[in-house]
Structure formats: structure tokens, C-alpha cells
Amino acid sequence: xxxxxxxxxxxTIGSGVAKILxxxxxxxxxHLGVPLVLKKIADINLEKAKGLNLPHEMLTTRVEDIxxxxxxxxxxxxxxxxxxxxSFLLQAIKQGKHVVTANKALLAQYGEEIFQSTAAHQVxxxxxxxxxxxxxxxxxxxxxxxxxxxxSLYGIINGTANYILTEMEKEESxxxxxxxxxxxxxxxEADPTYDIKGIDTAHKLTILxxxxxxxxxxxxxxxxxxxxxxxxLDLQFARELGYKIKLLALAKDTNGEIEARVHPTMIAQDYLxxxxxxxxxxxxxxxxxxxxTMFYGMGAxxxxxxxxxxxxxxxxxxxxxxxxxxxxxxxxxxxxxxxxKKIKDINQIIxxxxxxxxxxxxxxxxxxxxxxxxxxxxxxxxVIQKGRQIGESVPIxxxxxxxxxxxxNNALNKINNLPFVTEKTLLIRVAELD
Amino acid sequence: xxxxxxxxxxxTIGSGVAKILxxxxxxxxxHLGVPLVLKKIADINLEKAKGLNLPHEMLTTRVEDIxxxxxxxxxxxxxxxxxxxxSFLLQAIKQGKHVVTANKALLAQYGEEIFQSTAAHQVxxxxxxxxxxxxxxxxxxxxxxxxxxxxSLYGIINGTANYILTEMEKEESxxxxxxxxxxxxxxxEADPTYDIKGIDTAHKLTILxxxxxxxxxxxxxxxxxxxxxxxxLDLQFARELGYKIKLLALAKDTNGEIEARVHPTMIAQDYLxxxxxxxxxxxxxxxxxxxxTMFYGMGAxxxxxxxxxxxxxxxxxxxxxxxxxxxxxxxxxxxxxxxxKKIKDINQIIxxxxxxxxxxxxxxxxxxxxxxxxxxxxxxxxVIQKGRQIGESVPIxxxxxxxxxxxxNNALNKINNLPFVTEKTLLIRVAELD
Numbered sequence: 001x002x003x004x005x006x007x008x009x010x011x012t013i014g015s016g017v018a019k020i021l022x023x024x025x026x027x028x029x030x031h032l033g034v035p036l037v038l039k040k041i042a043d044i045n046l047e048k049a050k051g052l053n054l055p056h057e058m059l060t061t062r063v064e065d066i067x068x069x070x071x072x073x074x075x076x077x078x079x080x081x082x083x084x085x086x087s088f089l090l091q092a093i094k095q096g097k098h099v100v101t102a103n104k105a106l107l108a109q110y111g112e113e114i115f116q117s118t119a120a121h122q123v124x125x126x127x128x129x130x131x132x133x134x135x136x137x138x139x140x141x142x143x144x145x146x147x148x149x150x151x152s153l154y155g156i157i158n159g160t161a162n163y164i165l166t167e168m169e170k171e172e173s174x175x176x177x178x179x180x181x182x183x184x185x186x187x188x189e190a191d192p193t194y195d196i197k198g199i200d201t202a203h204k205l206t207i208l209x210x211x212x213x214x215x216x217x218x219x220x221x222x223x224x225x226x227x228x229x230x231x232x233l234d235l236q237f238a239r240e241l242g243y244k245i246k247l248l249a250l251a252k253d254t255n256g257e258i259e260a261r262v263h264p265t266m267i268a269q270d271y272l273x274x275x276x277x278x279x280x281x282x283x284x285x286x287x288x289x290x291x292x293t294m295f296y297g298m299g300a301x302x303x304x305x306x307x308x309x310x311x312x313x314x315x316x317x318x319x320x321x322x323x324x325x326x327x328x329x330x331x332x333x334x335x336x337x338x339x340x341k342k343i344k345d346i347n348q349i350i351x352x353x354x355x356x357x358x359x360x361x362x363x364x365x366x367x368x369x370x371x372x373x374x375x376x377x378x379x380x381x382x383v384i385q386k387g388r389q390i391g392e393s394v395p396i397x398x399x400x401x402x403x404x405x406x407x408x409n410n411a412l413n414k415i416n417n418l419p420f421v422t423e424k425t426l427l428i429r430v431a432e433l434d
Numbered sequence: 435x436x437x438x439x440x441x442x443x444x445x446t447i448g449s450g451v452a453k454i455l456x457x458x459x460x461x462x463x464x465h466l467g468v469p470l471v472l473k474k475i476a477d478i479n480l481e482k483a484k485g486l487n488l489p490h491e492m493l494t495t496r497v498e499d500i501x502x503x504x505x506x507x508x509x510x511x512x513x514x515x516x517x518x519x520x521s522f523l524l525q526a527i528k529q530g531k532h533v534v535t536a537n538k539a540l541l542a543q544y545g546e547e548i549f550q551s552t553a554a555h556q557v558x559x560x561x562x563x564x565x566x567x568x569x570x571x572x573x574x575x576x577x578x579x580x581x582x583x584x585x586s587l588y589g590i591i592n593g594t595a596n597y598i599l600t601e602m603e604k605e606e607s608x609x610x611x612x613x614x615x616x617x618x619x620x621x622x623e624a625d626p627t628y629d630i631k632g633i634d635t636a637h638k639l640t641i642l643x644x645x646x647x648x649x650x651x652x653x654x655x656x657x658x659x660x661x662x663x664x665x666x667l668d669l670q671f672a673r674e675l676g677y678k679i680k681l682l683a684l685a686k687d688t689n690g691e692i693e694a695r696v697h698p699t700m701i702a703q704d705y706l707x708x709x710x711x712x713x714x715x716x717x718x719x720x721x722x723x724x725x726x727t728m729f730y731g732m733g734a735x736x737x738x739x740x741x742x743x744x745x746x747x748x749x750x751x752x753x754x755x756x757x758x759x760x761x762x763x764x765x766x767x768x769x770x771x772x773x774x775k776k777i778k779d780i781n782q783i784i785x786x787x788x789x790x791x792x793x794x795x796x797x798x799x800x801x802x803x804x805x806x807x808x809x810x811x812x813x814x815x816x817v818i819q820k821g822r823q824i825g826e827s828v829p830i831x832x833x834x835x836x837x838x839x840x841x842x843n844n845a846l847n848k849i850n851n852l853p854f855v856t857e858k859t860l861l862i863r864v865a866e867l868d
Binding site: 328 | 450454458461462463464465466467562568569570573574577578579580581582583648706709710721722723724725726727728729730731732735737738740741742743744745747748749752753755756758761762766767768770771772
């Protein structure tokens with residue numbers, strides 16, 4: 001018996017999925033023993049269908065043609081955004097259909113509602129494509145590392161931000177210029193807010209945290225800060241200090257207390273993760289037994305993301321073949337064992353910091369700044385001041401030892417108000433991948 | 435209902451498995467909803483049990499106490515080697531028990547027999563731990579990338595060999611010296627033959643090829659060459675030329691014809707795979723949709739390998755809970771779709787080559803060598819000759835353009851017989867990761 005699929009959303013990824021199901025039909029059948037049949041594609045804009053050479057009767061503008069078709073057992077949602085994606089998914093689930101989605105924004109905000117609905121209706125949900133594009137990271141955490149207590153994870157999971165930082169460093173060009181180039185080349189969207197502000201990364205981190213630590217976490221508990229204040233000068237200082245700056249999604253479980261944060265991060269150049277450049281993604285996961293692992297690949301794009309979507313379809317198809325559902329729960333944790341763990345406030349984290357002050361190059365400035373830091377229990381590991389231009393604004397870079405973020409903030413509030421400080425101090429957190 | 439497990443072989447990995455099942459009991463139960471219970475451990479030597487604080491009744495020297503126990507549903511085989519491991523596994527399967535093994539030598543040689551037996555008795559087999567230690571690479575290929583036609587894969591999958599090459603480069607020390615140090619530190623076994631001769635890597639590659647390409651392949655079809663002829667000089671030349679030398683497992687599917695080979699390989703320094711040093715493993719997999727992916731982690735050791743074993747136990751336990759078996763076949767390919775693909779003879783491969791000649795530094799030597807190469811359709815990309823010592827033996831390094839290995843062999847046979855050639859020419863194949 002073949003297994004029939006409905007696809008809602010024929011955009012970039014949707015086209016990729018339609019192509020795989022058609023062009024890799026033979027190998028998919030070799031895996032499953034039965035054909036996967038894409039029965040219906042629904043989109044209000046069927047523009048992309050032209051290049052795909054699909055039979056006319058496969059296409060529809062009415063989502064009901066999928067949701068109400070009793071033959072369709074798996075519904076793939078690839079329209080993105082919260083509505084109407086959420087309603088469509090919930091309707092499909094209610095109709096007893098299994099669902100596959102790449103929608104990280106939706107899962108980060110309505111994941112619990114959707115997961116609960118799959119439980120109520122005893123259907124499966126796949127969302128491998130929601131994090132890390134083609135990298136099978138969801139499966140790796142849920143299954144491959146299931147014997148471990150995950151201690152921490154560190155992800156470069158936004159290709160646009162990583163591309164911009166890589167280019168800024170390579171070309172020594174300012175953020176705005178590189179962003180514009182990225183937009184022209186199609187590596188950044190017309191509205192890049194989610195990517196550059198760390199919001200997309202926070203969406204993905206919310207999903208990863210729920211898988212890695214078996215806890216419920218809401219998007220607003222994830223601290224998110226973007227890359228738009230980083231300058232080529234910071235990338236240069238970082239290099240001199242032996243670091244790379246990456247937009248990192250970082251999560252840790254320390255005795256049941258969770259840190260979950262997204263921000264530009266300095267990581268030592270010799271970490272494997274530091275060498276992940278351009279549009280590539282990588283997730284570094286540390287388990288109590290397996291130690292350090294890393295999963296690397298294309299984090300976005302039509303075909304890599306479609307590869308992940310299809311892996312979920314195959315997974316669900318295998319359940320259909322065995323006439324079972326919910327062999328694994330959406331997070332892999334049984335509901336009764338999911339814990340409400342405390343999520344640490346960003347002010348309570350302890351880290352080392354890169355601080356770039358902009359101050360008039362007057363005598364006593366350095367001592368005044370370091371004095372205030374000292375008063376707030378912040379000790380310095382190194383100081384770089386380059387070029388002397390008495391009376392003009394110069395950058396002063398300080399690397400701190402480990403300090404409480406609250407102390408850093410209090411100190412910076414004072415320092416930023418000093419008369420000779422010309423610009424808000426830039427702070428970049430340092431991460432040790434342990 | 436709890437799920438009962440029997441463990442055969444309480445060596446390093448076996449101890450690691452016993453520890454995880456005990457110490458991570460809580461998280462395992464959170465994943466499954468029911469406890470995994472290690473009921474029996476069998477080994478002729480129960481020395482390791484002392485440190486584990488296990489109840490006396492759990493231990494036995496009689497494997498029948500596991501094989502004949504109807505309560506035990508999953509048998510973990512961790513004794514290694516072909517016999518009696520093969521017999522034990524086949525007996526367990528015949529008794530209707532699901533099996534988990536880390537035994538790459540066994541699977542490379544008797545995989546088909548064992549897989550067929552699991553089909554005949556409708557039980558499951560897990561072997562995640564057989565390749566890449568804690569890296570969930572078996573799962574990644576079978577499931578995560580199942581929507582792809584895998585085009586090629588490149589693995590650093592022997593930690594001992596990788597450690598030796600890394601140390602040889604770092605310390606500029608000869609092979610024998612580094613090997614001895616590695617043995618003293620416990621990174622190499624007393625008999626290191628399998629590791630340094632590429633045999634262990636060939637075992638693992640045999641498994642990976644059957645998963646990636648859906649083909650049957652026997653161990654003797656995998657070309658294997660070790661690292662024992664590599665010298666610090668080669669590592670130095672490689673660096674100068676922009677390469678690293680790694681013991682690589684390499685497999686490609688070119689229009690249904692398979693290359694599967696293990697040998698010291700030069701790969702460009704800027705590949706992510708080239709930065710994988712020491713005892714770490716990594717597998718670089720290229721799929722037609724997902725593009726390049728890489729999976730990195732500890733390729734050996736008690737706890738990482740045990741992590742992989744336990745992931746298989748969880749997987750099988752989930753099937754037991756749903757009262758199903760064989761949701762996925764051992765290779766993920768349905769038997770009737772597995773193809774007998776042609777395996778390319780090593781003489782028929784096309785590659786670029788690093789050739790290090792040892793020749794007396796006489797006039798005309800270079801022209802004679804390059805002349806013979808030219809006669810065999812081998813053109814040169816670069817030549818390095820360092821230090822002139824008329825009348826003494828010097829190394830001459832040549833990088834070729836792409837050539838047929840048969841032509842290279844024919845040319846080297848002639849060159850090695852020249853009177854001024856003092857030592858057998860060293861050949862290292864270059865790999866482009868595409």
C-alpha cells in the first residue's frame with residue numbers, strides 16, 4: 001500500500017520536497033518497500049509549480065483539499081510563520097493526520113500546544129527541518145544521544161548571521177555593507193530582522209532546549225541579542241586575542257538549572273566550531289557519556305532543508321507501515337517525566353567578557369574605567385589600547401576574568417555615563433565549550 | 435513492564451554500558467516510560483565487575499544464563515572478534531532475542547549472515563557502536579539522510595591511527611616512536627596491527643558502504659593500506675603543499691559503481707575534516723540533496739562507545755513497547771531493493787598522487803623519473819626537491835595531476851628498479867571531498 005502525502009506551502013522548501021519525492025522516488029521506495037505518493041499540493045500562490053512539471057490535478061489553492069482528504073495520511077506544512085500555519089497543523093492533527101513541519105517560529109511559540117494536540121489525537125509530528133536545515137540534529141539528540149544527560153550545547157544555527165560575520169571578518173567591511181551584499185546574493189532576506197537580531201536562532205534554541213534537557217521552555221525565557229553592533233574592529237581584536245566571534249545559541253544544564261541564550265560570542269579559534277564559516281551551521285553537543293560531538297551541514301536552502309523534511313516523512317511512513325503511532329514522543333521525553341526546570345536570568349550568568357569602550361584618549365581614563373570594574377568585582381585578564389590620539393575617541397578593549405553579568409551591567413551603566421566615554425560600551429560574552 | 439537486558443562481555447565498553455544503565459537510569463526511564471533492567475552479565479573474566487558494585491546474582495560466567503533466559507529480550511554482545519561472538523549472536527537471534535553489538539570485525543565479515551538471521555527470526559539488531567564510537571553516524575545515514583542518494587563519504591574512523599599521525603606531525607617524530615608512546619598512554623593496543631594497517635578502518639567502511647549505497651560488499655573488496663610507511667618528512671611536505679595526511683575511509687558511488695578504499699590520504703588543510711586531530715573521529719557525508727555534512731566525536735573509549743550501545747537498546751526497547759519488530763531493516767534498505775553494485779578495483783581508480791622518490795642526487799635523475807611518468811600518461815602538478823647532496827640519497831616529491839592508478843603502478847615499477855633509486859617510492863593518494 002502506498003502512503004499518501006499532502007504538502008501545504010509550495011515555496012522554496014516545498015519545491016525541494018516535491019523534487020525529492022519525485023526524483024529520489026526509487027531510493028525512497030528502496031527504504032520503505034512501498035511508494036511515497038505526493039497526492040496534493042496546496043498554496044495560494046502556485047507560481048513555483050511551473051518549474052516542477054507536476055500533474056495539474058496535484059495542485060490546489062484550497063488547503064481543505066488536503067485537510068479533508070481521508071487518503072492523505074501525512075501532511076507537510078511549509079508555509080512558515082504562526083498563522084495560518086498553526087491552524088492548518090492543528091486541523092490536520094485533529095483529522096488524525098501525521099504532520100511534518102520546518103516551522104521553528106511556530107514550534108518555539110506554540111510547540112507545547114501542538115505537541116499536546118498530537119498526543120490527544122495520537123498522531124506523530126516530525127520537525128527535523130526546524131533546526132539546522134539538513135543536519136539531522138533533532139534525531140541525534142532525541143535518539144542518537146538518548147543514553148546521555150546532555151550537559152550543554154553550542155550552535156551556529158543561523159546561516160545568514162554566520163555568513164555576515166564571516167564576510168565582515170574576511171572583507172573587513174562594516175555590518176550594513178555586508179548585510180546589503182548578502183541580501184543581493186540571496187543569503188539574507190529583504191527583512192533580515194529575525195536573522196540578525198538572533199530571534200530565529202532563539203526560536204531554534206527553544207526547540208533544542210526542550211529536546212536536550214527534557215524541560216518546557218518558552219521563547220521569552222531565551223535571551224536573544226543580535227550581531228548588528230559588531231564591527232570589523234571587534235573581529236580584528238578577537239582574532240588578535242585568539243578568538244572568533246559567532247552568533248551562538250548556547251544552552252547548559254547545571255544541576256537542573258538551565259541557561260539558554262543567543263548572542264554574539266567569542267570562542268577560541270582552535271575549537272572546531274570556530275572554523276564553521278559562511279552559510280554552514282554546526283551544533284556542538286556535550287553529553288555526560290559521549291563527551292563532545294559536533295553535527296555540521298547546510299543550515300538552510302531548498303534542498304538541504306527538504307532532505308530533513310523527507311527524513312521525517314520516511315520516519316512516519318515506517319510507523320504507518322507497522323500500524324503504530326507515537327513510538328517516540330515529540331521531545332522523546334514521556335510527558336510525565338518532563339520537568340519544569342529553572343531558566344537562569346541573563347543577569348545571573350557567569351562568564352568572561354570582551355568589553356570595547358570608546359573613550360576620549362585623556363590621561364586617567366584607563367584607571368577610571370578599570371577602577372569602576374574593580375569596584376564591581378570584575379578583574380581583568382588583558383587590556384588592549386591601540387594608537388594614541390590625545391583628545392580623540394579611541395577604542396579600549398578589556399577581557400575580563402569570570403564575572404557575574406549583573407556586576408558587569410552595573411559597572412557598564414556607570415562607565416557609559418562617564419563624561420569621557422563617547423559611545424555605549426560593546427559587550428561580547430566569551431564561551432568555553434565544556 | 436520493564437525491559438530486561440543481558441550483557442555478554444564485561445570489558446571496557448561493557449563496563450561503560452553497565453554504568454550508563456545504572457547511573458543514567460532516571461533519564462533512560464524518562465525517555466521510555468519504563469525501566470531498562472540489566473538482568474545478567476556474562477563473561478569468563480568478571481574482573482571488571484569489582485569496580486561496578488553490582489549485585490552478585492547479576493554476574494555469571496555461563497553465557498547460557500543469558501541466551502536461555504526467556505525474560506531477557508535484548509542481548510548486548512561486547513566481546514569482540516568473530517568467535518565466539520558470532521555464535522552467541524546467532525544463538526540469541528534464534529531464541530528470538532533482539533541484539534545489539536559494537537563488533538565491526540564481525541559485521542564486516544559475517545554481517546550478511548547475521549542480518550539474514552535477524553530477518554528469519556524477525557528480531558532487531560543495533561550496531562550504532564560499530565562505527566565512529568559515540569557518533570550517531572549509523573542512525574544519521576540510515577534515517578537522517580534517508581531522503582538522499584549518498585554520493586560519497588570520507589571518514590576518519592580510527593582514533594589510534596589519527597592520534598599517531600597527529601603526534602607524528604606535532605612532534606616530528608618517526609612512526610615507531612609515536613606508536614610506542616601511544617601504546618604506553620593506552621591510545622594503541624599491544625597488538626596495533628588492525629589499527630595501523632587500516633584493517634579496523636576497512637571493517638567500519640564495509641559497514642558504512644552497505645548503509646550508504648544499499649549494496650552488499652565483502653571485506654575483501656575494500657582496499658586497505660596502513661600508515662606505517664608515513665614519515666615526519668611526508669607530513670612536512672604535505673603541510674608545505676597545503677595538505678594534511680589522514681588515514682581515510684573513502685567511498686563513492688559513481689553511476690552505480692562503488693569505490694571503497696582505506697589508505698593514508700592527503701586532504702586540503704582548509705577542509706573541516708583536516709582539522710579533526712588526535713583520537714577524535716569524523717565522518718563527512720555528501721548527499722545529493724543535503725550537500726556536505728559532517729559528524730564528529732569520540733570514536734572510541736568506554737563511555738562514548740557505551741553511549742552508542744545504549745542508544746540502540748533504547749531504540750529496540752521502543753519497538754518492544756509497541757510490540758513491533760523490524761520497523762527498519764538492518765541497513766534500512768529492503769532486501770529486495772539491495773543492489774549488487776560493481777566495486778571498483780583499486781587499479782582502476784583515478785586520483786592525484788603524492789609521490790616521494792628516494793634517489794641518488796645525480797644529474798639527470800629528475801628528468802629520467804619525470805620521463806617515465808610522462809610515458810605512462812602521468813603529468814605533474816609540482817615538484818619539490820630540497821637540499822642537494824651529490825651522490826647521496828635525497829627525497830624528491832612530485833604531485834601529479836589526475837591519473838589512473840594502474841598507470842601510476844606501472845610507472846613506479848619501472849622507477850623503483852632504476853639503479854639510482856634507493857628505496858621503494860612512497861605513494862599517497864589525494865582526495866577531493868566533493
